[in-house]
Amino acid sequence: MRLSHRSLTRSALIHLILGAYTVIALFPVILIAINSFKTRKAIFRSPLSLPDTESFSLIGYETVLKQGDFFGYFLNSLTVTLVSLFFVLLFGAMAAFALSEYRFRGNTLTGLYLALGIMIPIRLGTVAILQMMADLQLVNTLWSLILVYTAQGLPLAIFILSEFMRQISDDLKNAGRIDGLSEYVIFYRLVLPLVCPAMATVAVFTMIPIWNDLWFPLILAPGEETKTITLGAQVFIGQFVTNWNAVLAALTLAIVPVLVLYVIFSRQLIAGITSGAVK
Amino acid sequence: MGSLTLQNISKSFGQVEVLKDINLEVESGEFLVFVGPSGCGKSTLLRIIAGLEDQTAGQVLIEEKPVDHLPPSKRGIAMVFQSYALYPHLTARGNMSLGLKQAGANKDRIAQQVQLAADMLSLESLLDRKPSELSGGQRQRVAIGRAIVREPTLFLFDEPLSNLDAALRVNTRIEIAKLHRTLNSTMVYVTHDQTEAMTLADKIVVLNEGRIEQVGHPLELYQRPANRFVAGFIGSPKMNFLRRDAAAAFGATEIGIRPEHLTLSRDRGSWKGVVSHAEHLGSDTFVYIEIEEHGLLTVRTAGEILCRPGESFYLTPNADAIHRFDADGVSTGQQAENSSTL
Numbered sequence: 001m002r003l004s005h006r007s008l009t010r011s012a013l014i015h016l017i018l019g020a021y022t023v024i025a026l027f028p029v030i031l032i033a034i035n036s037f038k039t040r041k042a043i044f045r046s047p048l049s050l051p052d053t054e055s056f057s058l059i060g061y062e063t064v065l066k067q068g069d070f071f072g073y074f075l076n077s078l079t080v081t082l083v084s085l086f087f088v089l090l091f092g093a094m095a096a097f098a099l100s101e102y103r104f105r106g107n108t109l110t111g112l113y114l115a116l117g118i119m120i121p122i123r124l125g126t127v128a129i130l131q132m133m134a135d136l137q138l139v140n141t142l143w144s145l146i147l148v149y150t151a152q153g154l155p156l157a158i159f160i161l162s163e164f165m166r167q168i169s170d171d172l173k174n175a176g177r178i179d180g181l182s183e184y185v186i187f188y189r190l191v192l193p194l195v196c197p198a199m200a201t202v203a204v205f206t207m208i209p210i211w212n213d214l215w216f217p218l219i220l221a222p223g224e225e226t227k228t229i230t231l232g233a234q235v236f237i238g239q240f241v242t243n244w245n246a247v248l249a250a251l252t253l254a255i256v257p258v259l260v261l262y263v264i265f266s267r268q269l270i271a272g273i274t275s276g277a278v279k
Numbered sequence: 280m281g282s283l284t285l286q287n288i289s290k291s292f293g294q295v296e297v298l299k300d301i302n303l304e305v306e307s308g309e310f311l312v313f314v315g316p317s318g319c320g321k322s323t324l325l326r327i328i329a330g331l332e333d334q335t336a337g338q339v340l341i342e343e344k345p346v347d348h349l350p351p352s353k354r355g356i357a358m359v360f361q362s363y364a365l366y367p368h369l370t371a372r373g374n375m376s377l378g379l380k381q382a383g384a385n386k387d388r389i390a391q392q393v394q395l396a397a398d399m400l401s402l403e404s405l406l407d408r409k410p411s412e413l414s415g416g417q418r419q420r421v422a423i424g425r426a427i428v429r430e431p432t433l434f435l436f437d438e439p440l441s442n443l444d445a446a447l448r449v450n451t452r453i454e455i456a457k458l459h460r461t462l463n464s465t466m467v468y469v470t471h472d473q474t475e476a477m478t479l480a481d482k483i484v485v486l487n488e489g490r491i492e493q494v495g496h497p498l499e500l501y502q503r504p505a506n507r508f509v510a511g512f513i514g515s516p517k518m519n520f521l522r523r524d525a526a527a528a529f530g531a532t533e534i535g536i537r538p539e540h541l542t543l544s545r546d547r548g549s550w551k552g553v554v555s556h557a558e559h560l561g562s563d564t565f566v567y568i569e570i571e572e573h574g575l576l577t578v579r580t581a582g583e584i585l586c587r588p589g590e591s592f593y594l595t596p597n598a599d600a601i602h603r604f605d606a607d608g609v610s611t612g613q614q615a616e617n618s619s620t621l
Contacts, residue, residue, distance in 0.1 A: 171364035171437075174331050179429075180352030180381035193368060 029255065036060050036248035043244055060245030063236070064253065067246070069224070073232035078257060080142055080228060081210045084149035088206050089199055091150070092157030097187050099158070100165040101173070111162065117155030122148065123215060133220055140223040148216050153206040160205075164198035165191060200268030203261075211258050229254045281307045281342065281432040281465035283328065288337035290323055290489075297323050299489045301337070305467065305482070310459050312468045314476040315486035316512070321469045322437060324486070328467065329435055330354050341433060352381065354433075357426035361438040363418040365410040371421045372406040378429045389428075396427040399461065400454070416447045423455070427462070436468040440475060452478060473513050477501070485509050507608035510535045516565055518602070519576045525550070531603035531611060538565065538579035540600035543586075548593025552576065554586050568592055 034050055035043050042055030049055075064070050099111045122129075129148060130139070138144040168191055176186045192199070217231040233250035236243040283305040290298040297320045305311045313321040326332040328339055330351040339346055346354045357378070365374050375396060376389045384392075397403050400420045410418055419439060426434055436455070440448045456479055459466055470476055476483050477497045485492040485500065485508070493505040497513075504510035510518050518535045526534045542548070543566065552570035566578045566586060576594065586592070603611045 169362050171360035171362045175360060175364040178351045178358050179378035
């Protein structure tokens with residue numbers, strides 16, 4: 001009786017804390033979303049109120065869709081994010097498999113070297129990266145972004161995936177070897193399906209910073225053809241006048257695809273985060 | 280068909296030497312069991328035979344042909360693992376046919392082989408289930424089926440019963456023994472459980488710290504252990520060991536006496552002790568008796584015997600069944616030379 005009572009207050013407290021955190025986390029997002037549907041006046045007069053019949057306006061969305069190649073930006077962002085994600089997962093998983101599966105000289109050293117990128121931000125190398133991209137004539141191409149983001153995402157991917165791959169039973173891989181499966185088949189057919197949750201975790205952690213990045217698009221691919229959506233939204237932020245309707249509308253639209261991708265990965269993600277702790 | 284020869288096999292992981300100069304002959308059709316405590320190198324040895332691990336030195340010959348350069352799939356072996364290691368995305372049928380499919384066998388032959396194995400292990404009704412829908416015992420039967428389908432010259436078992444519960448373990452053990460009789464193929468089996476070794480093997484290899492301690496028929500190892508390690512490892516409950524004057528009386532540094540070769544008596548005998556615990560199994564009674572200078576000795580008596588902890592008893596060894604060991608733990612024979620003190 002007492003125990004159940006105590007656990008009730010405990011769970012209430014936990015829910016209170018989690019609820020408060022949810023509010024704090026969601027507040028700016030919701031603020032952006034509701035204000036994107038309001039007139040400019042209403043945004044400034046009462047930024048916290050919901051749009052009503054008087055203040056409701058789609059002017060922001062109209063501006064965004066009319067001015068500039070918004071769908072182009074969108075497509076650029078999506079291409080860069082998905083292609084980078086693909087390469088990070090592919091190369092990350094392969095490197096992780098090699099590090100966790102094979103004994104070779106310098107294994108630990110290679111692992112540490114590959115994990116170094118977690119601690120050193122890639123932006124420190126911006127100048128060198130720009131020089132390199134200029135030499136390769138990749139400036140103002142989506143490939144410049146894809147290459148940088150792949151390099152940026154790999155360290156964490158390798159680190160997380162190699163830990164997960166170490167947990168996969170050796171017996172299973174050995175059974176495959178005795179049945180005559182090649183190392184590639186063992187990797188793709190036996191190992192990858194079992195680290196799916198970890199892959200989803202890595203996918204989410206990799207995808208969000210890429211989608212939100214402003215730095216590298218601004219430096220490596222600021223051209224009209226290659227603008228990403230975060231960069232495209234900056235068009236509406238002027239030195240003297242900012243078109244808040246348009247900025248908010250662009251940001252709201254930019255949230256949608258990551259949200260969709262997150263929902264796709266999230267079921268696996270939960271399994272990935274908890275699997276180490278519960279098993 | 281299916282002989283196996285190991286010549287001077289050694290294996291080191293960095294500085295650690297796990298296997299030291301292993302030499303062994305396995306004849307065709309033999310059931311060989313590697314037994315030893317954990318970390319003795321028995322699983323590593325099996326993996327070397329399978330080709331899953333490279334030996335540091337030495338040669339493996341299957342059917343008198345060196346196989347060191349061959350990958351596992353080309354050695355004509357099949358392996359059953361402790362953790363079953365079934366492919367989670369395939370059905371039982373898929374699991375069993377994959378090996379032949381990889382080897383390029385035609386469909387009819389695969390279907391025929393799978394059917395044969397399924398009949399042998401009564402797996403018929405389970406063939407279209409995924410591993411996640413099978414119980415532990417069924418999974419291990421499918422894993423054994425997967426091995427049979429390949430028609431190997433050599434079966435390798437890596438502690439296949441360790442993940443099963445006690446009742447299932449006995450059943451599967453009998454099934455494996457039957458299988459060996461039906462297929463009449465060579466089997467190499469690794470276990471840390473001496474009961475499994477005793478019941479299954481034609482020939483037992485006792486390994487300890489990367490070395491072969493003794494090779495022989497189960498009863499040979501039981502009756503004539505070559506050294507103290509084998510004597511202590513084979514047999515359950517364990518052999519009793521006594522040192523000092525008790526051993527000196529038999530002209531040895533240490534003597535060993537099996538629990539069934541000790542006689543209990545209330546009024547006279549060689550050593551006096553106090554009952555510390557008794558286990559009544561119905562058919563047998565194991566009595567643990569604390570003797571002042573030799574510690575705890577185990578006595579096995581047939582049937583029921585009434586005794587309570589704290590009661591005093593005398594123990595008398597059967598002089599013909601005493602194993603004598605020298606200072607290095609090597610057996611020096613069984614006959615008592617100086618039994619006049621008894």
